[in-house]
Amino acid sequence: MLYTISQRFYFDAAHTLQREIETVGSRRIHGHTYHAEVSVSGPRDPENGMVLDLGFLRLRLEGVREQLDHHFLDEVPNLGIPTLENLCTFIATQLADIRPPVSRVRVWRDAIGDACVLDVP
Template sequence: MSTQLTISQRFFFDAAHTLRREIDAEGSRRIHGHTYHAEVAVRGPLNVETGMVIDLGVLRGHLNAVREQLDHHLLDDVPGLGIPTLENLCLFIAKALAGMRPLPSRVRVWRDALGDECVLELGA
């Protein structure tokens, strides 16, 4: 039996967006901003040579590259994001990390101030 461990790293970004919706429609359609928090988890076996599933420095480097695409941007204009929802932010982060090894097993995006969150579970 192989022991699987999960390690994660969090980051935050401040961004603005608009959103077309039926509830809170007027405020959502105006440009407004939030502080978003994201967490990426990686699951895998312990590398006995390094003592790690993934080097947290490597993971942070990947996450910093994603953060730069989102932080202090108008999310409506971020290429590849689509409609700037929590769901699409999870998918965007996962796609941006598709070249990372091991691959992320979970991506979570939330807004503390509103109590909203979305979790994307990846893999088996």
């Protein structure tokens, strides 16, 4: 059997964005509350009954959160242009060594209804 577990976190951050529409507001420094959910899929370990200890996943996500929370995303190393897509990729990359591996990353902004999902092959 294959199980999927997940853990959520949030962070507040500012950024700018060069766009073809909504250019005035996007080009100015502005901020959002972002939410992220990371999922890990795999078999249940017969000894402990877990795919991955959620405490371990929470600890790793806190490290990712520290890199993003109350930061200017334009300046976060290895993030690139601060899009939802790049945030998904950044989070997945920061957790690339977790076993079983990350299977999905979702980043969204409740206030404006935007979301992005990265399904990791």
